Amino acid sequence: MQNPTQAPLLELRKVTFSYEQRAKPVFEQLDFSFPGNRMGLIGDNGSGKTTLLHLLVGLLKPTTGMVYFQGNPIQSDTDLVQLRRSVGMVFQQADDQLFCPTVLEDVAFGPLNLGQTSRQAKATALEVLQLLRMENYIERITHTLSGGEKRMIALATVLAMNPKVLLLDEPTNDLDRTAKNRLLTTLQALEIPMIIISHDWDLLSKLADGYVALENGKLTFSEQMEIHNHKHAHPMGSHTHEHQHC
């Protein structure tokens, strides 16, 4: 969309998808292209946001239609492996994203798969954890982490693979304000294109530079955030604040 001569980073062409054969398709003949900015993806519960992300990385297979990565169609298994190594995804259920016993092993899992040696993978893991200021968690057992901690570690596991694109599925769910701000600063500092699913307007207004709204299986793009009504609680009382988008 931004640059017509350059192929979009990720693209869906005429994708139809339904979870079950007879069920009403979630998407019909959907076209989507991600130029490589920081795109917010919004939509109601059950509108298909998660499904869209999973289609983009081949975790779900379109019934008809094609997925493109940097202009190349994803056809073979090697294409898929390549695509997934380049795309980092933080899942909606971060809990299931941490499958190794300890944090260190989990963060090192990706780098090891990319062919790093044990020593390199450990160094990478430590580096990423330091970036997120989570290095104190390195020895922790993953399933005893709190929800917010799991999400930060999940982000670390993804960043450790040095992804070309980040797909974040509601990344600030169950984060407190401090953790959310830390995540926001971290993400703002990263020079990686990303798609962010979120219901958190505050996060989106600070992070995203374009929006896609998903409704009834159709996408609406907008370069700027639309004016919208919203309510939010002000935990610090009646301090003044600005909204960039109004």
Next chain:
Amino acid sequence: MQYSGYTLTSGNSQSKLLNSPLMERVDARLKIVTAGLLSLVLASSQSLSCLLAGLILAVVYCILGRLNTWWVLKRLLSLNLFILFLWLTLPLAKTPSPPVITLGWVSLYKEGLFLAMIITMKSNGIMLFLMSLIGTLSIPELCRGLQQLRVPSRFVQLLGATYRYIAVIKEEYQRLYQAALLRGFVPGTNLHTYRTYGYLIAMTLLRSKIRAERVHKAMLMRGFTGIYPMLSPDSPAPPGATPLSLLLFSSTFLLLTLLSFFW
């Protein structure tokens, strides 16, 4: 919530077993192979002297491994409860030789008694060896060792995933159960109770399956192609410990093998 029951040793096996150079800080592969060989010898031997020596040595191994006595006894108790059934049934089997004792209408036969005793000695010996050798490994160490021994990756993954998720599954079941309790469920001996338990178990299984699918997706996204990569340990076994343990392990194996063949 308690997470006991997902490591073989209670609590943190690494910290509990410090200062035990013969059993701890021994290469996992060596322990696994030793445990396998010793179990094999005990399982196949019919010689009383071999079984007795095995039992004594297994106890010695447990002492060397600084295993928690209560923990060991608890495990042995559950094993022997099972074996009790053999003692209650095997001696009753009729054999050509006359019965050893006849109590009223019950007769006990020598072959059955002997068999029950042999089985008891074997299984206790093997159990103690396994506890002292395998039980002193953490699960990640065990997985790594198995993988290095070229055990099929599928099996190692299964072990690793069980270790990681068994507590989660248990927690999920308990959450469902508590939700039922909070909505006024009182277990009794009626159809409603059985049906509710059925739902709870089915729901736990279903959720585990869905969770497994999500985990698999997450693994794929991190470049997983079927081989589970593992970090090598920071501190390999210190020099000196391994030759000594090797000596201990191999002499145990030799002694038991000799006994089983010649006495």
